[in-house]
Amino acid sequence: MLKYIARRFVIAIPEIFIISLIVFLIMQAAPGDFLDQYRLDPSVSEKFLEQMKRELGLDKPVMVQYVIWLKNVIKGNFGYSFYYRRPVSSLIWERVFATLILSITSLSFAWILGVVTGTFSALKKYSIWDKLLTVVAFSGIAIPGFFLGLLLLYIAAKTGWFPIAGMVSVEHSQMTSWERFKDLAWHLILPSFALGFGTFASLMRYMRGSLLDVLNEDYVTFARAKGLPERMVIYKHAMRNAINPMITLLG
Structure with a gap:
């Protein structure tokens, strides 16, 4: 029984990894990002937008962003909700x-x-x-x-x-x-x-x-x-x- 549970647990790890990668790629494929709301504001400069992209990691390749996100999730850091303006973990x-x-x-x-x-x-x-x-x-x-x-x-x-x-x-x-x-x-x-x-x-x-x-x-x-x-x-x-x-x- 313990061997069966352990085997199922080992199989579940790559499944979770693949599912999370697919969901992440789908989210990335959606048009627009968080900075779109600032781009519509004429008072926001390009310099500010570039700085925000670097801080949020949006200037990095998609797979690099995924690895960063995965590392944070493993550490228990689920990120920050810009909609609720609160940590995702608290939500x-x-x-x-x-x-x-x-x-x-x-x-x-x-x-x-x-x-x-x-x-x-x-x-x-x-x-x-x-x-x-x-x-x-x-x-x-x-x-x-x-x-x-x-x-x-x-x-x-x-x-x-x-x-x-x-x-x-x-x-x-x-x-x-x-x-x-x-x-x-x-x-x-x-x-x-x-x-x-x-x-x-x-x-x-x-x-x-x-x-x-x-x-x-x-x-x-x-x-x-x-x-x-x-x-x-x-x-x-x-x-x-x-x-x-x-x-x-x-x-």
């Missing part, structure tokens, strides 16, 4: 918390609801509930995430039931701890649903298929023949084995 760390919160909530929603509905669908095989959940699952797999997000924004804007912007309300700082939690949770409902719905649909189908396969195993038939309650057969014996592939998918 990244500000958004890490929001990204983690959104990732955890969407994954929790998808995994928990996927397991529950997948189990229910398997136990109600070929019933109206199973068919309804199958339609929901295939819809979730087929609908593009961006379209679902736009649809949710439209519904929220028309109904006013959910906030359509921001992570918290304007008066968030004046709320109590419990009110802050509810405010944050309320703002997370739509984005978590938009991000997790496709994953939920896939996990539900996986869970349904996995549980149906396990229910046909001999040890499940034997447990029923021993007279064990159906609830114990399902949740203690069948579910324990059916959920293993789900844990692999979660990883």
Whole structure:
């Protein structure tokens, strides 16, 4: 296992290097640069522009610029944002918390609801509930995430039931701890649903298929023949084995 992880890690290093190089070259291929805003100002001299080019390293070849950028990134220096007029690292760390919160909530929603509905669908095989959940699952797999997000924004804007912007309300700082939690949770409902719905649909189908396969195993038939309650057969014996592939998918 350790050898496999080490091998994958070694393979990932050149992949990251190649991807970063391609992205850097694409950015360099875009027309214009940071100094264009100064070139439009007639009061800015050519001498000032040349000095800025040297300070920013824009006078160097593209590959030299990439090597300089790569060295700085390895050292933890991600550069300076001229748009926000702040170090890029501070901007990244500000958004890490929001990204983690959104990732955890969407994954929790998808995994928990996927397991529950997948189990229910398997136990109600070929019933109206199973068919309804199958339609929901295939819809979730087929609908593009961006379209679902736009649809949710439209519904929220028309109904006013959910906030359509921001992570918290304007008066968030004046709320109590419990009110802050509810405010944050309320703002997370739509984005978590938009991000997790496709994953939920896939996990539900996986869970349904996995549980149906396990229910046909001999040890499940034997447990029923021993007279064990159906609830114990399902949740203690069948579910324990059916959920293993789900844990692999979660990883």
